[in-house]
Amino acid sequence: MRPIAVLAAAVALLTGVPTSSAAPAATPSPSSAPSSPSSPSSQVERMVAPASGNLALEGLGFGHGRGMSQWGAYGAATSGLSHAQILAHYYPGTTLSSRGEPLLRVHIRADSDDTTEVVHEDGLRVTVPSGSAALPGDIGGYPVDHWRVIRQAGTLAVQGRIAGGWQNVRIGGNLVHDGPATLYTADGRIRLVLGGTHREYRGALRVVGVGPAPGLATVVITTMQSYLRSVVPQEMPASWPQAAVRAQAVAARTYVSFERRANAGRWYDTCDTTACQVFDGVADFTPSGGVVAAYEHPSGNEAVDATAGQLLMYDGRPAFTQFGSANGGWTAAGSMPYLRAFADPYDGVVDSQAHHWSALVPLDRLERAYPSIGSLRTIEVTRRDGNGAWGGRVRRVVIGGSAGAVTVSGEEFRSVTGIRSTWWRLRP
Secondary structure, X not given: OOOHHHHHHHHHHHHOOOOOOXXXXXXXXXXXXXXXXXXXXXXXXXXEOOOOOEEEEEEEOEOOOOOEEHHHHHHHHHOOOOHHHHHHHHOOOOEEEEOOOOEEEEEOOOOOOOOEEEEOOOOOEEEEOOEEEEOOOEEOOEEOOEXXXXXXXXXXXXXXXXXXXXXXXXXXXXXXXXXXXXEEOOOOEEXXXXXXXXXXXXXXXXEEEOOOOOOEEEEEEEEHHHHXXXXXXXXXXXXXXXXXXXXHHHHHHHHHHHHHHHOOOOOOOEEOOOOOOOOOOOEEEOOOOOEEEEOOOHHHHHHHXXXXXXXXEEOOEEOOOOEEOEOOOEOOOOOOOOOOOOEOOOOOOEOOOOOEEEEEEEHHHHHHHOHHHOOEEEEEEEEEOOOOHHHOXXXXXXXXXXXXXXXXXXXXXXXXXXXXXXXXXXXX
């Protein structure tokens, strides 16, 4: 089994969170953020392209800065705040409420080959509109090791794999079926084949035709509890203080509840990638059954169970609980009244490279992204949001070159350069 520390290291590359269970030493925040927001700054900051060929930048925060800072939740927990107090800090105006735990429909974008394939086990069943059947352990005397659902001319076919290849089986007397098809097991766990990996999920797999044939999508139907047991350790190391992990559990539960309500008319509620929340099921296995990676964690399970049913509500609906790795000492305003811009005393209590970072950006990366400018000569920051050190997050950048100039948003500049946030300056 791959240890949780290694899994946390993989998460750290994506989210900027630490891999160690030990809390780093606390250090003062470098942001020196003022106590109240100022007006957006339009003072031009001009940088001449350095002879080194690299822009040397320093920055604050990792991610968009809206809602809860995960590093800030860590700092708040070490400062003695409960998970309810952490949530009230980052989502002011919301109410912590207890609600039910619905089933979720999670689109598995990791399964993108227009085929849903599962490992055979005793008790495996399939349901289609025309009927339901137990899937046999053999076809014509030959043992079946895998089953799959494919789409043929707009209909679905269920096939078993034997030594001679894939064979169609009749369900309810039919070889092909209108969708959807649902695969489920007696023990409530099912292994989906993803290339050379067998990924185990709690729940059932629904197969849905999407777009023209052979378009097919795989959806996991699972409980909120099972979903969060996988999500929480992927979004925040479960080895962090329990108050922070519980805050993450409530934020994740509320976020998917917001998505579920917004997507009520769609064939899925949420997805399994960073576009939604990272959901990798229970564990990955080799074809021979060896554990490759485990995605649940006892401390994460404890946080999910301790906060069962808890949601942040606003105006009678689940809140849009955005969260990110670190805000650098000041949150960014979002699209909701409770996603406010304010100085955050907890992001920076625990030192991290997510809070305060440096980067070298090759000039030719910008030249390749914007070939119309020619050779890059200047970078001008023409607008910031006015919140915190250096005038706050960058909103507008003018990139000038030998053949012309382009004006881009701070977010586009961040995306093109690969830096951690829009809050940066030329490194002194």
